[in-house]
Amino acid sequence: MQQRTPEITIIGGGLVGLSVALGLLLAGQRVRVLDGADNDARASQGNFGLIWGQGKGWDFAPYANWTMDALAAWPAFAQQLQELSGIDVALDQSGGYEFFTDPSEFDAFEAELTQQATHLGHRARYEMLNGDDLRCQMPGIGPDVVGASFSPCDGHVNPLRFLRALRCSVQAMGGRVTMGATVATIRPQPGGGFALALADGDVVNTEQVVLCAGLGSASLAGDLGFITQVKPQLGELLITEKLGDRLPFLSSTIRQVDEGGVQIGGTKADAGLDDRESLRVMAKLAQHAVTVFPALADVRVVRAWGALRVMSPDGYPVYAKSTAHPGAFLVTCHSGVTLAPLHASVLADWILNTSPIPDLEAFDECRFALSHAA
Amino acid sequence: MNVASRFRTLPETGESVQFTLDGVPATAPAGVTVAAALVAHTGAWTRQTAQGAPRTAYCMMGVCFDCLVEVDGTPNTQACMTLLGDGMTVRRQTGLRNLNGGHDG
Amino acid sequence: MAEVDLIIIGAGPAGMSTAAVAARGGLQVLMLDEQPQPGGQIYRNVAQNRAKRGFLGQAYAAGVDLVDALDHPGITHVAGATVWRLDKGPQVTWSRGGKSQTTSAAHVLLATGAQERPAPFPGWTLPGVMPAGAAQILMKTAGMLPKDAVLAGSGPLLYLIAAQMIDAGSPPQTLVETQTFTQMLGATPHLPRALFGLPTLLKGLGLIAKIRKAAVPRYTAASGFHATATESGKIQFSFRAKGRAQSLTCGLLLTHQGVIPGTHITRAAGIAHEWNAAQGAFQPQHDLWGETDQPGLHVAGDGAGIGGAEAAAAAGELAALNILCQSGRISSDTRNQRAAHARAALFRARAIRPFLDAAYPPPAEILAPTDETIVCRCEEVSAGAVRQAIGEGAQGHRQIKTSLRCGMGPCQGRMCDATLRGLLSEGRANRPISPPRARSPIKPIALGELAALSFPQEEPA
Numbered sequence: 009m010q011q012r013t014p015e016i017t018i019i020g021g022g023l024v025g026l027s028v029a030l031g032l033l034l035a036g037q038r039v040r041v042l043d044g045a046d047n048d049a050r051a052s053q054g055n056f057g058l059i060w061g062q063g064k065g066w067d068f069a070p071y072a073n074w075t076m077d078a079l080a081a082w083p084a085f086a087q088q089l090q091e092l093s094g095i096d097v098a099l100d101q102s103g104g105y106e107f108f109t110d111p112s113e114f115d116a117f118e119a120e121l122t123q124q125a126t127h128l129g130h131r132a133r134y135e136m137l138n139g140d141d142l143r144c145q146m147p148g149i150g151p152d153v154v155g156a157s158f159s160p161c162d163g164h165v166n167p168l169r170f171l172r173a174l175r176c177s178v179q180a181m182g183g184r185v186t187m188g189a190t191v192a193t194i195r196p197q198p199g200g201g202f203a204l205a206l207a208d209g210d211v212v213n214t215e216q217v218v219l220c221a222g223l224g225s226a227s228l229a230g231d232l233g234f235i236t237q238v239k240p241q242l243g244e245l246l247i248t249e250k251l252g253d254r255l256p257f258l259s260s261t262i263r264q265v266d267e268g269g270v271q272i273g274g275t276k277a278d279a280g281l282d283d284r285e286s287l288r289v290m291a292k293l294a295q296h297a298v299t300v301f302p303a304l305a306d307v308r309v310v311r312a313w314g315a316l317r318v319m320s321p322d323g324y325p326v327y328a329k330s331t332a333h334p335g336a337f338l339v340t341c342h343s344g345v346t347l348a349p350l351h352a353s354v355l356a357d358w359i360l361n362t363s364p365i366p367d368l369e370a371f372d373e374c375r376f377a378l379s380h381a382a
Numbered sequence: 383m384n385v386a387s388r389f390r391t392l393p394e395t396g397e398s399v400q401f402t403l404d405g406v407p408a409t410a411p412a413g414v415t416v417a418a419a420l421v422a423h424t425g426a427w428t429r430q431t432a433q434g435a436p437r438t439a440y441c442m443m444g445v446c447f448d449c450l451v452e453v454d455g456t457p458n459t460q461a462c463m464t465l466l467g468d469g470m471t472v473r474r475q476t477g478l479r480n481l482n483g484g485h486d487g
Numbered sequence: 488m489a490e491v492d493l494i495i496i497g498a499g500p501a502g503m504s505t506a507a508v509a510a511r512g513g514l515q516v517l518m519l520d521e522q523p524q525p526g527g528q529i530y531r532n533v534a535q536n537r538a539k540r541g542f543l544g545q546a547y548a549a550g551v552d553l554v555d556a557l558d559h560p561g562i563t564h565v566a567g568a569t570v571w572r573l574d575k576g577p578q579v580t581w582s583r584g585g586k587s588q589t590t591s592a593a594h595v596l597l598a599t600g601a602q603e604r605p606a607p608f609p610g611w612t613l614p615g616v617m618p619a620g621a622a623q624i625l626m627k628t629a630g631m632l633p634k635d636a637v638l639a640g641s642g643p644l645l646y647l648i649a650a651q652m653i654d655a656g657s658p659p660q661t662l663v664e665t666q667t668f669t670q671m672l673g674a675t676p677h678l679p680r681a682l683f684g685l686p687t688l689l690k691g692l693g694l695i696a697k698i699r700k701a702a703v704p705r706y707t708a709a710s711g712f713h714a715t716a717t718e719s720g721k722i723q724f725s726f727r728a729k730g731r732a733q734s735l736t737c738g739l740l741l742t743h744q745g746v747i748p749g750t751h752i753t754r755a756a757g758i759a760h761e762w763n764a765a766q767g768a769f770q771p772q773h774d775l776w777g778e779t780d781q782p783g784l785h786v787a788g789d790g791a792g793i794g795g796a797e798a799a800a801a802a803g804e805l806a807a808l809n810i811l812c813q814s815g816r817i818s819s820d821t822r823n824q825r826a827a828h829a830r831a832a833l834f835r836a837r838a839i840r841p842f843l844d845a846a847y848p849p850p851a852e853i854l855a856p857t858d859e860t861i862v863c864r865c866e867e868v869s870a871g872a873v874r875q876a877i878g879e880g881a882q883g884h885r886q887i888k889t890s891l892r893c894g895m896g897p898c899q900g901r902m903c904d905a906t907l908r909g910l911l912s913e914g915r916a917n918r919p920i921s922p923p924r925a926r927s928p929i930k931p932i933a934l935g936e937l938a939a940l941s942f943p944q945e946e947p948a
């Protein structure tokens with residue numbers, strides 16, 4: 009069956025794909041989003057909801073600044089989503105902590121933040137607190153915490169409501185989102201344009217295509233002449249029963265969802281595509297939580313899960329235009345929550361070539377060319 | 383609202399235990415669960431949801447989690463899976479539990 | 488090295504019969520159950536009720552033999568033990584009295600049974616509305632009899648509970664049945680096979696005769712259930728029967744729409760599941776001996792597919808024989824010979840199922856209720872909201888869950904998964920829907936308890 013041709017087709021209806029779709033719609037384009045199966049690997053449905061800058065890009069200035077731009081753009085973006093979708097994503101940007109129980113890790117992180125500050129200049133804002141100062145500020149912190157960093161720029165949203173808000177906003181702007189439409193292969197057409205062959209046999213023809221399929225991009229990138237190879241990185245998380253009162257802090261590993269549950273996470277492992285939660289890591293996460301905040305000990309965990317991060321070879325975003333097949337774009341990143349306001353705005357300018365800003369050269373995939381050739 | 387129990391307890395012989403429900407002393411046969419004792423005691427709610435809806439023990443077999451009450455200071459205890467002990471303090475819950483025990487309202 | 492030969496999770500008829508056969512065959516058995524007494528749902532407190540509560544009937548009292556057989560040096564029964572995770576090995580992690588530990592075994596049998604099928608309709612969350620099986624648990628464990636109760640729904644258990652209530656001197660005020668004459672008629676082709684289970688069939692007819700004799704008013708082909716609470720806390724139950732609107736005021740509304748396997752634990756263990764269309768439920772895939780696709784993990788009883796207590800006990804015996812054979816205690820010839828008796832019992836016990844499944848199906852309005860009905864009791868999500876999420880494109884359990892938090896509360900979907908499936912398949916009956924993913928902990932566990940877990944041996948690299 010041949011289908012009507014929309015202008016731009018986005019492959020992948022996760023946070024990244026929907027953000028890009030929204031940006032293009034706001035720029036006046038016609039957009040269609042194709043999203044895969046219910047049980048695909050979906051980082052967008054398993055993440056931690058942080059809007060986080062601390063330490064980001066300490067060894068890669070463009071990323072440090074790109075992240076800082078995103079943090080600044082969030083309040084207006086959340087407002088825009090609310091207006092388009094009627095959904096409140098519960099943005100809270102009142103600052104976040106990074107807790108340490110190991111003095112050498114604390115020192116190493118301070119060095120990273122110092123380095124990051126050299127890229128950010130006057131925009132750098134963080135402070136280091138030793139354990140005792142921290143406990144003075146926040147009496148519930150456990151005695152084994154040796155220190156913490158704090159940045160007033162950091163925050164979080166409700167990640168699941170955020171995903172739904174994006175989808176509803178895209179739909180409200182007239183974007184078509186088709187779920188259960190797994191793209192199996194992409195065939196660039198001789199005269200330009202692309203034929204997207206779906207797993208169920210349908211074919212979607214499109215003039216331009218943006219590949220935002222998370223881990224699904226791994227098998228499709230080559231069809232468009234891209235060399236980026238994304239890899240899964242397992243993160244494990246716990247969620248507790250809901251609490252009526254609020255935790256006094258937000259940290260990169262312990263956060264309370266606006267609905268009341270406490271989410272604990274932050275682990276990293278290479279487990280291939282295995283996203284099962286493991287007993288040891290569950291126990292480790294629980295130990296971390298009660299070490300940082302002992303009052304959590306009697307709060308019950310209702311579910312543990314694993315989710316796969318989408319990682320480029322160096323962990324930084326990839327924004328690439330295909331040279332072999334003009335009209336094809338690759339957008340992938342790990343911190344899809346944090347960067348969403350930029351994906352939904354300036355990235356559209358970059359795709360449409362409508363404005364000289366921003367300079368995204370640094371995120372091109374040519375940086376992998378050497379290792380790819382090796 | 384005070385609602386009479388929806389059950390009649392058979393007059394069987396046997397030991398009984400004392401407990402309190404929201405501070406009021408009460409008695410139940412030994413060997414029953416907290417949920418059974420609560421339902422024998424009142425036909426009214428024993429928990430209010432986050433949105434304020436009234437609930438009481440439903441499945442009696444540990445599946446539904448509608449029987450959550452505070453037992454001896456521990457909130458969100460599954461009453462149908464907890465044997466009633468002599469001297470237990472049972473409290474109905476309104477809204478979500480709090481961090482250091484207790485609950486809203 | 489395994490610490491015991493066999494861990495049995497669940498002390499109902501399946502688990503108890505497995506334990507007895509395995510222990511007699513020389514295996515060291517650890518039996519874990521979260522209830523305070525062995526017996527499972529059907530034989531709850533049967534050993535405590537030996538000399539009392541005769542109204543529970545003969546079939547119930549028969550369970551005492553299975554409980555007595557647990558008194559064997561090879562069997563350690565731990566009550567109040569909640570299993571919350573299974574790992575490869577197999578290893579079982581369980582909690583008791585606020586402490587968790589992990590035990591390894593050569594074999595693990597999951598015999599965790601069934602749960603009542605969630606029966607949502609407007610008002611099903613009100614105090615005063617309860618599953619009939621829950622009321623029966625109160626009769627068995629606490630000698631509590633429902634007062635001024637309406638029994639509503641369908642299935643053989645509804646008749647059994649009505650009869651027990653009559654014998655206990657507290658008959659139901661009214662019996663409101665949802666099954667239709669057409670469904671009964673449609674089930675008749677299964678009757679010849681059901682004759683192999685003649686005693687069960689006769690027992691059922693006896694129950695119906697008892698209800699007739701007690702002159703309990705009966706409605707059939709009822710639909711449009713709706714409950715509200717009156718000023719005084721009574722339940723106002725309205726429905727339609729034979730095209731006429733009816734309304735009853737009662738102290739207690741007891742509903743029942745059959746039982747489904749409780750698959751949370753088997754799904755979390757990574758066992759493959761299949762859809763049983765006749766029973767309208769997922770069940771773990773297993774062979775004739777109860778072996779699953781996960782090494783060392785076996786299933787028996789209603790948790791493996793609904794068959795009732797006698798089928799469960801027979802399946803437990805088969806699983807035990809197979810485990811004895813795999814443990815080198817008996818040859819496969821001996822296993823096969825000794826299995827003949829249990830196989831015949833299993834056949835007889837299951838013979839009536841196709842008839843029952845066809846005669847007492849859950850009504851469509853329970854599987855996919857009206858918009859105003861609460862579907863997820865924990866997160867208070869309505870069927871209307873679920874339909875809206877489906878309208879936004881959701882195609883499976885996960886997308887609905889992540890859009891609405893439906894199934895994310897403490898029960899982890901036990902009370903709404905079946906309904907979500909019903910809503911998802913509305914108007915597209917043939918689309919395959921995979922079972923929702925279940926994760927550990929299977930039951931909530933305190934962070935402090937989880938943090939205190941110790942890991943004696945390092946995992947082999």
Ligand SMILES: Cc1cc2nc3c(=O)[nH]c(=O)nc-3n(C[C@H](O)[C@H](O)[C@H](O)COP(=O)(O)OP(=O)(O)OC[C@H]3O[C@@H](n4cnc5c(N)ncnc54)[C@H](O)[C@@H]3O)c2cc1C
Pocket residue numbers: 019020021022023024025042043044045048049050051052053054055056057058059060189190191192220221222223224225228242243244245273315316317318340341342343344345346347
């Ligand atoms: C444990 C964890 C914690 C995280 N915490 C944070 C955080 O705190 N802050 C933050 O900013 N970020 C966080 N992230 C990262 C964030 O979730 C991701 O950056 C973001 O979700 C990536 O979105 P995505 O759309 O690329 O991928 P996904 O969410 O995986 O979406 C990919 C989509 O593409 C579809 N798809 C795949 N293949 C095909 C195909 N062939 N055809 C059609 N569709 C296809 C899939 O169905 C899926 O919907 C976290 C991630 C993880 C795993």
Ligand code: FES
Pocket residue numbers: 417438439440441442443444445446447448449450460461462463
């Ligand atoms: S009554 Fe359902 S879990 Fe206790």
